[in-house]
Amino acid sequence: MSDNNLEKFVYRVADLRQNQQTRFVIEPDAAALEALTRDLDIVNLRKLRFEGAIMASGKRDWKVQGALGATVVQACVVTLAPVTTRIDAEIEWIFKADYQSPEVEEYELTDEENVEQLGTEIDVFSVMRESLALNLPLYPRAPDATFEKMAYTEPGKKAMTDEDARPFAGLAGLKDKLAGDDQN
Numbered sequence: 176m177s178d179n180n181l182e183k184f185v186y187r188v189a190d191l192r193q194n195q196q197t198r199f200v201i202e203p204d205a206a207a208l209e210a211l212t213r214d215l216d217i218v219n220l221r222k223l224r225f226e227g228a229i230m231a232s233g234k235r236d237w238k239v240q241g242a243l244g245a246t247v248v249q250a251c252v253v254t255l256a257p258v259t260t261r262i263d264a265e266i267e268w269i270f271k272a273d274y275q276s277p278e279v280e281e282y283e284l285t286d287e288e289n290v291e292q293l294g295t296e297i298d299v300f301s302v303m304r305e306s307l308a309l310n311l312p313l314y315p316r317a318p319d320a321t322f323e324k325m326a327y328t329e330p331g332k333k334a335m336t337d338e339d340a341r342p343f344a345g346l347a348g349l350k351d352k353l354a355g356d357d358q359n
Contacts (some may be wrong), residue, residue, distance in 0.1 A: 221245075224244045238268065244262065
């Protein structure tokens with residue numbers, strides 16, 4: 176999908192009808208799928224379809240609603256083997272005329288995580304790309320993947336285990352030692 180084809184998924188707000196939905200269907204070609212694969216840092220993007228509509232939401236705001244479907248391949252977090260996942264998600268993105276984005280670098284996400292400032296255009300392809308990124312599995316894991324415990328330390332020293340790292344692990348030993356002192 177060339178850049179010229181992507182432009183048809185950028186809608187000027189001034190051209191949208193307040194009382195009518197503007198329907199769209201995006202099915203990227205192989206070149207666009209490959210570019211998205213690189214952008215999202217995944218192994219492969221086999222299929223992708225985003226179908227929906229842009230509609231008015233109140234007097235000044237707009238909403239993009241649609242169904243996102245994709246087949247993605249990611250690397251397993253344990254073995255790096257390819258893991259295929261089917262994503263089917265209902266998407267709703269709101270563009271508000273009077274939206275004020277948080278100015279701090281860290282803030283808690285609320286129900287309005289898919290809300291953006293309304294500009295002069297609505298880029299539905301960008302909505303699709305970001306929605307796909309938000310719906311990717313965070314830790315894809317192959318069905319047969321197992322994580323073996325490993326312990327590394329300096330030569331001649333005992334490696335710290337998960338039990339040793341627990342905050343109250345030493346209390347059991349201290350309790351036994353105190354109980355032994357009381358019996359003497």
